[in-house]
Structures are given as C-alpha cells and as structure tokens.
Amino acid sequence: MNIIVCLKQVPDTDSQIKVAPDGNSIVTDDVKWVMNPYDEFGVEEALQIKEKMGGEVTVIGLGPKRVTESIRTALAMGADKGILINDPALENSDALATGRALAAAIKGLDYDLIFTGQRGVDDDMGLVGATLAEFLDIPQLSIIVKAEISEDGKSVKVNRAVEGQTLVIESSLPAVITTQKGLNEPRYASLPGIMKAKKKPLEEKTLADLGLDPSQVGEGARKLKIMELTPPPQRETGKIIEGETPEEKAAELVRLLHEEAKLI
Amino acid sequence: MDFSLSMEQEILRNSVRQFAENEIQPVARELDEKEEFSYETMKKMGELGLFGMFVSEGYGGQAMDYVSYIIATEEIARVDGSHAATVAAGNSLGIGPLYYFGNEEQKKKYLPKLCTGETLWGFGLTEPNAGSDAGNTQTNAVLEGDECIINGSKIFITNGSTDITKGVTALCRTGTRDDGRPELSCILIETGTPGFEAREMHGKLMWRASNTSELYFDDCRVPMENLLGPRGNGFYQMMQTLDGGRLSIGAMGLGGAQGCFDKALKYSNERVQFGKPISNFQVNAFKLADMSLEIECARLLLYKACWLRDNDKPYTKEAAMAKLHCSEVMYRCANHAVQLHGGYGLMKEYDVERFYRDQKLLDIGEGTSEVQRIVIARLIGGL
Numbered sequence: 001m002n003i004i005v006c007l008k009q010v011p012d013t014d015s016q017i018k019v020a021p022d023g024n025s026i027v028t029d030d031v032k033w034v035m036n037p038y039d040e041f042g043v044e045e046a047l048q049i050k051e052k053m054g055g056e057v058t059v060i061g062l063g064p065k066r067v068t069e070s071i072r073t074a075l076a077m078g079a080d081k082g083i084l085i086n087d088p089a090l091e092n093s094d095a096l097a098t099g100r101a102l103a104a105a106i107k108g109l110d111y112d113l114i115f116t117g118q119r120g121v122d123d124d125m126g127l128v129g130a131t132l133a134e135f136l137d138i139p140q141l142s143i144i145v146k147a148e149i150s151e152d153g154k155s156v157k158v159n160r161a162v163e164g165q166t167l168v169i170e171s172s173l174p175a176v177i178t179t180q181k182g183l184n185e186p187r188y189a190s191l192p193g194i195m196k197a198k199k200k201p202l203e204e205k206t207l208a209d210l211g212l213d214p215s216q217v218g219e220g221a222r223k224l225k226i227m228e229l230t231p232p233p234q235r236e237t238g239k240i241i242e243g244e245t246p247e248e249k250a251a252e253l254v255r256l257l258h259e260e261a262k263l264i
Numbered sequence: 265m266d267f268s269l270s271m272e273q274e275i276l277r278n279s280v281r282q283f284a285e286n287e288i289q290p291v292a293r294e295l296d297e298k299e300e301f302s303y304e305t306m307k308k309m310g311e312l313g314l315f316g317m318f319v320s321e322g323y324g325g326q327a328m329d330y331v332s333y334i335i336a337t338e339e340i341a342r343v344d345g346s347h348a349a350t351v352a353a354g355n356s357l358g359i360g361p362l363y364y365f366g367n368e369e370q371k372k373k374y375l376p377k378l379c380t381g382e383t384l385w386g387f388g389l390t391e392p393n394a395g396s397d398a399g400n401t402q403t404n405a406v407l408e409g410d411e412c413i414i415n416g417s418k419i420f421i422t423n424g425s426t427d428i429t430k431g432v433t434a435l436c437r438t439g440t441r442d443d444g445r446p447e448l449s450c451i452l453i454e455t456g457t458p459g460f461e462a463r464e465m466h467g468k469l470m471w472r473a474s475n476t477s478e479l480y481f482d483d484c485r486v487p488m489e490n491l492l493g494p495r496g497n498g499f500y501q502m503m504q505t506l507d508g509g510r511l512s513i514g515a516m517g518l519g520g521a522q523g524c525f526d527k528a529l530k531y532s533n534e535r536v537q538f539g540k541p542i543s544n545f546q547v548n549a550f551k552l553a554d555m556s557l558e559i560e561c562a563r564l565l566l567y568k569a570c571w572l573r574d575n576d577k578p579y580t581k582e583a584a585m586a587k588l589h590c591s592e593v594m595y596r597c598a599n600h601a602v603q604l605h606g607g608y609g610l611m612k613e614y615d616v617e618r619f620y621r622d623q624k625l626l627d628i629g630e631g632t633s634e635v636q637r638i639v640i641a642r643l644i645g646g647l
Contacts (some may be wrong), residue, residue, distance in 0.1 A: 191314065194276055
C-alpha cells in the first residue's frame with residue numbers, strides 16, 4: 001500500500017501571533033514553524049498502515065525552503081520519501097491553488113491512499129482535502145477518527161464523529177482522507193529516526209516541473225481575498241456570582257444567562 | 265562564523281521538547297515528591313533514543329555529535345532535573361568510559377543494551393573520603409592471579425542501584441607508582457557479583473526521582489579482563505570522562521535556567537497585581553531581561569565548548585567554564601523565578617521550587633564550582 005501524506009507548515013500554537021502593518025497578514029519574524037498537528041495524525045496513520053501492510057509513505061509539502069524541516073521530521077518519524085513543492089509564484093496561494101499544485105505533484109505517483117489534516121491550524125480553512133480530491137477525481141472522506149483498510153487493500157472503512165454518534169463510511173481506493181484529532185497518537189521523531197532521515201530522498205519541484213502555469217496559483221489566482229486580520233478581542237474579566245446558598249447562586253446564574261448573556 | 269544549528273539538531277530539539285512536555289512533565293512533580301525513579305519514563309526515554317547518542321551505530325548508538333547530545337539533555341532539563349540526571353549520567357558517565365576506553369569485547373558485551381536504555385551503568389568515583397580530592401581513592405583492588413579482589417566503598421553514584429543497573433565502573437587503587445603516588449585503575453564490576461552491594465540513598469534535597477547509590481565492595485572478585493584499559497590509567501580515564509560529563513551538567517544548568525525563565529515569563533504575564541500583569545512592572549521586566557541575557561550567554565559558551573570537542577580541539581577549560589557558568593546562571597534564574605512567583609513559588613504546585621532545589625546539585629556534582637575555578641585558573645596560567 002503506497003500512501004501519500006500532504007503536510008503544511010504552520011506557526012507553532014505557542015507562538016505569539018501579531019498582525020503585520022499591511023493589516024492582512026501576520027508578522028513571521030519570530031514565528032516558530034511546525035508541522036500542522038492535524039497532518040501529524042496523517043503521518044502516524046500512514047506509518048501504522050505501512051507497518052501492517054507494507055508499502056511506502058511519501059510526504060509532500062508545499063511552501064518555502066523552511067518546510068523541508070517538517071518534511072524531514074516526517075521522514076524521521078518513519079516516512080520513506082519527501083517532496084517539496086517550492087516556487088516563489090506559489091506564495092499566498094489559496095486552497096484551490098494549493099490543491100491544484102499538490103494534485104499535479106501526486107498525479108504521476110503510484111498511490112493507494114492520501115492523508116492530509118482536516119484543516120491547518122493557521123487559517124482554519126479546511127479546504128485542501130476537498131480541492132485535492134476534486135483535482136484528482138477521487139473520493140474524499142473528511143474529518144476521520146478511525147480508518148480501516150480492507151484486507152485486499154482495495155477499499156477503506158472510516159469513522160466520522162457526528163453529533164455524538166458515529167458515521168461509518170466505506171469507500172473504494174484511492175481516496176483522500178482528512179484526519180481529525182482522535183485518529184491516533186502521533187509518535188515522536190526518535191533520535192535514530194532523525195539520523196536515518198538524513199539519508200532519505202527529498203526531491204524539490206517547481207511549478208514548471210509540475211507543468212503548471214504561474215497564473216494558476218499565487219496571489220493573482222486567489223478566489224478568496226483576505227480583507228483584514230484583527231487580533232481576537234481582549235478577554236473581559238469574569239463575573240463572580242454572589243449569593244448565600246447554592247440555590248440563590250444558581251437562580252442568579254440563570255437570570256444572568258437569560259437577561260445579560262441572552263444565551264437561554 | 266555560523267551560529268545556526270543543523271536541521272537534524274532543530275528536529276531533535278523539537279522532538280525531545282515535545283517528549284519532555286508530554287511524557288515527563290505530567291509525572292515529574294509526583295516522582296519528586298515520592299523520591300521515586302520511574303522505570304516507565306526510563307523505558308520511554310530509551311525508546312526515543314536518549315541513550316548512546318554519541319556512540320557509533322556499530323554498538324547500537326545514534327552516532328550524533330556532542331552538540332546534539334547536549335541539546336537533548338538541555339531539553340529534558342528544561343522540564344525536569346531528575347530525568348536529565350538519568351540521561352546525562354547514563355551517557356557521559358555510564359556509557360562514556362565503556363565506549364571510550366573499553367576493549368572490543370567489553371563494548372560488544374555492554375553497549376548495545378545500554379544504548380537502548382534497557383540497562384544502566386554507574387560510575388564509581390566519589391568516596392566518603394575522596395570527593396574533590398579524587399586522587400585519594402581508598403577503594404583497593406589487589407590484582408592476584410587472574411582476578412581483582414576489591415574492597416572499599418563509593419558514594420553518591422547516579423544510576424548505581426536501579427533494577428536495570430547492569431554494573432559499575434569503579435576507580436580503584438591497584439598499587440603504588442614508582443613516584444610513590446597511588447596507582448589507580450578502573451575496573452568493571454557487574455551487578456550481582458558476590459561481595460558487591462549497591463544501596464539506594466534516600467532523603468535527597470534534589471534530583472529526587474533519579475537513582476543515587478552507595479556501593480560496597482567486600483572481597484569482591486572479578487576476572488582480570490574486567491580492567492578498563494591499561495592498568496594505571498584510571499585517573500586519566502576518570503578525568504577525560506569528567507570533561508565530557510561537565511558539558512552535560514552544563515546542559516542541565518542551561519536547560520534548567522530555560523525552564524525557570526519560561527515558567528517565570530508565563531506567570532509574570534498572567535499574574536495581575538495593581539491592575540496589570542506583574543511583567544509590566546519594570547522591576548520584574550528587568551529580572552526577565554537579565555534571565556534571558558544570561559541564558560543566551562550560557563548557551564553560547566556551552567555550545568562553543570561542545571563545538572571544540574566535536575572538532576577535536578582542546579576543551580577542558582571551556583568545559584569547566586561552561587559547567588560553572590551554566591550552573592550559576594541557573595542559580596540566578598531559579599532565584600528570580602521563585603521570586604517572581606511570590607508565595608506560589610514556594611509551593612510545589614508551580615514547579616519552580618523543584619528547579620530551585622534541583623539547581624543546587626549543579627554547584628557540587630562532577631566537580632564543585634570551586635574545583636572548576638581551580639581547573640580554569642590552572643589553564644589560564646594561574647595557580
């Protein structure tokens with residue numbers, strides 16, 4: 001079973017995010033970049049399937065040179081090969097252009113299954129899985145918490161959590177699965193793994209290598225424009241509910257939720 | 265001049281940091297309180313590859329450079345001193361002498377399992393009456409026929425008496441040199457050898473979740489092939505080992521200082537007094553600025569010492585400086601961190617009290633701060 005994992009590099013969730021002077025991007029100077037946590041679930045799932053069924057895991061990232069570190073991290077976890085799609089024209093691509101470029105890189109490969117995170121923790125769009133599946137014309141199974149490959153390796157049964165229930169879906173392969181928290185516990189890149197990863201192949205591709213035209217990607221091709229970024233509002237100080245007895249406090253809480261917060 | 269780390273070193277730091285925060289942080293306080301060595305975290309650290317980092321692949325090691333080893337130790341120390349002690353002693357003192365001075369047979373016999381973390385090895389140098397004066401070792405070994413017969417005791421030996429400790433390297437007096445001074449040799453003594461007993465020590469101020477032991481040798485007989493390297497080389501081997509060991513103690517100081525700073529910064533930004541976060545008061549902001557500055561300097565010094573070692577240049581002086589400075593930087597950072605936490609800093613709940621206690625060992629273990637100053641003074645032409 002040959003599996004592809006698409007990963008994105010995002011600012012570490014511990015990083016302090018500041019809006020840049022242009023008002024629609026962030027200051028990246030002090031940002032620590034890490035593999036999108038949802039994509040880590042994809043890497044782990046791919047490795048577990050490989051360990052059970054054999055095959056190869058290829059990791060594909062898109063972005064500037066720094067993304068190599070996240071790809072190498074996936075290789076250190078146990079993936080076999082890496083591809084970095086790196087072209088200045090790709091800067092500020094939206095989910096459509098990202099899906100287009102990833103699909104172009106994947107088309108020539110021999111694959112049975114593709115994993116990618118259900119969303120990136122940076123802009124939370126959650127669209128690349130769908131655009132990628134569309135460009136490759138294969139099924140997409142989104143926000144998945146469990147994946148079982150059939151013994152013959154021709155289909156997959158997945159679980160999605162829906163309103164406290166579980167939706168079980170079956171699909172033929174190849175397919176795109178977008179991963180959700182709960183799917184697995186990603187392993188750490190072990191020290192021997194980090195050393196082994198040094199020798200694993202990592203290819204770099206430009207738009208020309210993928211046969212894409214720069215006008216199809218980047219800022220110019222955006223269907224969605226970011227108008228403005230604003231930091232979240234400062235959290236207001238909490239309110240301590242006064243009262244002599246639990247009953248009094250509960251009554252006051254209900255009153256506030258109803259009259260002030262208008263939640264009930 | 266290039267100050268950037270390699271990509272492998274960056275990945276290593278991220279991975280060990282995640283590991284430490286997810287696997288060690290949640291249990292560190294309780295293990296400290298119970299004064300308990302955890303076999304569970306030990307196993308996990310072994311699986312991650314934290315033992316045998318500088319050992320070549322042929323013996324089961326990771327074949328990494330010393331900077332990488334130091335980064336890994338630093339990241340564990342950022343979260344917990346006890347676990348960092350297990351790693352630093354396991355590598356520098358347990359694995360180190362066997363790897364650098366052992367013969368092929370000894371290396372093949374012991375290193376592979378030490379490198380997976382399945383076993384540990386102690387380093388028996390300090391004695392009740394031979395601390396800073398290590399040359400005054402009293403533990404005696406009579407080399408008779410094809411056996412060494414050992415009598416004496418060692419104290420404060422890290423990793424010396426865990427359930428998975430496979431043995432110890434002990435510095436023993438094996439005779440008298442021509443110049444009248446004692447001839448010292450290192451001897452490998454396996455756990456379970458009749459006449460050898462290792463007892464766990466309790467009641468420690470710091471490193472309470474690391475294993476510390478007293479070793480007793482009572483007519484303990486081991487075969488002559490257990491000599492480590494040539495007879496009479498013991499003192500030299502111990503000093504070489506301590507040069508490298510000092511870098512890992514430096515890493516514990518640096519990592520501990522970083523942990524103190526990270527906690528102090530977070531708390532200072534959250535704690536509100538007089539209507540604003542306490543980090544907004546200049547008196548506190550300056551403490552944080554000083555900590556950050558001192559940590560930066562300590563890191564540069566320590567990494568430079570490691571770089572010297574990785575490039576086969578003399579590094580004894582820089583190792584002593586790094587060990588001394590990093591320990592003292594952590595001392596000041598731990599002090600500031602507790603101060604910034606105020607009353608809460610005195611409570612176990614906020615962890616900085618543990619860092620405050622754990623720091624004290626760094627001024628004492630693997631050569632006291634005073635001994636480091638002697639080493640530096642000698643090497644700059646003083647004394």
